[in-house]
Amino acid sequence: MPDTLLYDALRKVFGFHAFRPNQENIVRAILAGQDVFAVMPTGGGKSLCYQLPAVLLPGTCMVISPLIALMKDQVDGARANGIRASFLNSSQLPDERDEVMRDLLSNSLDLLYVAPERFTLEHFREMIGRVKISMAVIDEAHCISEWGHDFRPDYLSLSALVTIFSDIPVAAFTATATNQVQHDILEKLALRNPLVVRASFDRPNLSYDVRFKDNPEAQLVQLLKGNQGKAGIIYRTSRKNVNDTAAMLQAKGYRVLPYHAGLSDAERKRNQDAFIRDEVDVIVATIAFGMGIDKSNIRFVIHADLPKSIENYYQETGRAGRDGEPAQCTLLFAQGDIPKVRFFIDAMLDETERARALGALTKVIAFAGNSVCRRKTLLDYFGESYPHENCNSCDICLGSREVVDCTREAQMLLSAMVRTEERFGAMHIVDIVSGSDNKKIRDFGHDRLKTYGVGKEHEKKYWRQLIDELLAQKVIEKSEGLYPTLFLLPKAIQLLKGEVHIQIVRVQEKKKATSHRAKSEVASTPYNQKLFDLLRILRKQIADEQGIPPYVVFSDRTLHDMAANFPRTAETMLTVSGVGEVKLERYGRQFLRLIDRFCSDHNLDYSKPGIPAEC
Ligand code: ADP
Ligand code: ZN
Secondary structure: OOHHHHHHHHHHHHOOOOOOOOHHHHHHHHHOOOOEEEEOOOOOOHHHHHHHHHHHOOOEEEEEOOOHHHHHHHHHHHHHOOOOEEEEOOOOOHHHHHHHHHHHHOOOOOEEEEOHHHHHOHHHHHHHOOOOEEEEEEOOHHHHOOOOOOOOHHHHHHHHHHHHOOOOOEEEEEOOOOHHHHHHHHHHHOOOOOEEEEOOOOOOOEEEEEEEOOOHHHHHHHHHHOOOOOEEEEEOOOHHHHHHHHHHHHHOOOOEEEEOOOOOHHHHHHHHHHHHOOOOOEEEEOOOOEOEOOOOOEEEEEEOOOOOOHHHHHHHHOOOOOOOOOEEEEEEEOHHHHHHHHHHHHOOOOHHHHHHHHHHHHHHHHHHHOOOOHHHHHHHHOOOOOOOOOOOOEHHHHOEEEEEEOHHHHHHHHHHHHHOOOOOOHHHHHHHHOOOOOHHHHHOOHHHOOOOOOOOOOOHHHHHHHHHHHHHOOOEEEOOOOOOOEEEOHHHHHHHHOOOOOEEEEEEOOOOHHHHHHHHHHOOOOOOHHHHHHHHHHHHHHHHHHOOOHHHHOOHHHHHHHHHHOOOOHHHHOOOOOOOHHHHHHHHHHHHHHHHHHHHHOOOOOOOOOOOOOO
């Protein structure tokens, strides 16, 4: 296929001016009739890899996807670009399904999404035998592997796919596959001499930040303040914490809704829809939330509790920034959270499960507790070595590190613990060394201890952090139960005697994470915030009128691009990333009119491109 045809379709249909890494290779292989197996991270642009050939090849491209909830969004997205797309699944009424079948039989579909169980239906197989299928796609291909975290038995029926579709390419995609899972998928699907692509798992537009969890409520409020009006997810472990956090934020006026398995199906759906449609900014959720979310404009993900594993953390944070624009991932972490998780793990009956959970927890603790580049640690986990010294967008790489000797301060804490017979929790010990005056201190007479107030020169936060460090370095331990107390480990005795010293690495925040990376590599050009806000309002209006999510109308990236370049004509509008011919035709006029009005309201020169970002 000539280059021009390929690039023309990329531009005209999708409004994109360049391929993302690996997309072109995959598209070319499919067009040449080759099978494909591709592991690409979320946001890597997998849909384009088959939607583009679907448009170019005669016949219907059949996409098998397990996520029924997502099919409608994917079809809406494809249709918004003028692609003739539909889906078939159990959520439809028989009449709706009949209509789709009719379209399929009359060769009026470029793309058809189906659920895997369709393939077990004889009449469905018989029917697809009567139409021209251009290619078959297996989305979420890891579901076929028992080794994966998301095995679906009905996916095993797909191993027969290459026999059903013996003369067309079969392409399998996934965002999660360890080498073992990859091997398993390839074996089960029996693809024929496939092009195998394993893209980097790096998500360059995501910045990572681990903060000492000191006062989660206040920290969450502070984080939301810095992300006003932006879409985000806050993950919490328990349903109770989800409810409490959501209520706390609502009371402070934030547009927030909860999501967890304890809510009714109807309420969960309502809350998820409100989030997808930009009606609330933030979802506070357990990990039950996320699968089946295609929303591309999530700008931040906060973990207020420890994630279960690195894999979970990667998947959960991966929901941010699918559109390629900068997004922020924050983990609030304190060693004090570990016993709670341990408690649940220890209660697991299955020994293998327990060992697995414990191994996963250890890796998460290392990720959060070590002062190694977060990106590097994440990529290491997937067996990928990060080639740069400094990623420039995680708290470690952006901060300045210094090693400080805290032996004297640690001795103060330990001595307070000894003098109170190791019968108190962290808060009280901190109150003693920092000389707090409260009832508990007075009742126990702890204001008369020798260590009372010896550490006044430091803030309480300093002491809490140091306790955290002593827990991490196994100098002390925390008992389990409702009122956990701190007790000394053998190393504490050595420390008190001065036989060992304790050093901690302090990371001081130096620069602001996202902006730094954004300027260098992620290249979100400065844009006019006021215009962007107006464009967002228009996008929401159009989306509501059409009953589709706002990000399907245009992504944040497209609106940023408009608010940076002020397109004034249909021609320049087409140069904006994400504006193809159909979208120009459908929405172009309304957006151009808004930009026109904005320029005249602000006395901006019509003719000049590159209008200043601030006006
Ligand atoms: P994945 O399925 O791999 O998670 P998607 O197919 O949803 O990723 O694509 C993620 C986002 O990237 C979408 O908003 C999509 O429009 C955008 N995108 C895909 N390919 C390109 C490209 N070549 N140029 C610009 N944006 C792209
Ligand atoms: Zn880094």
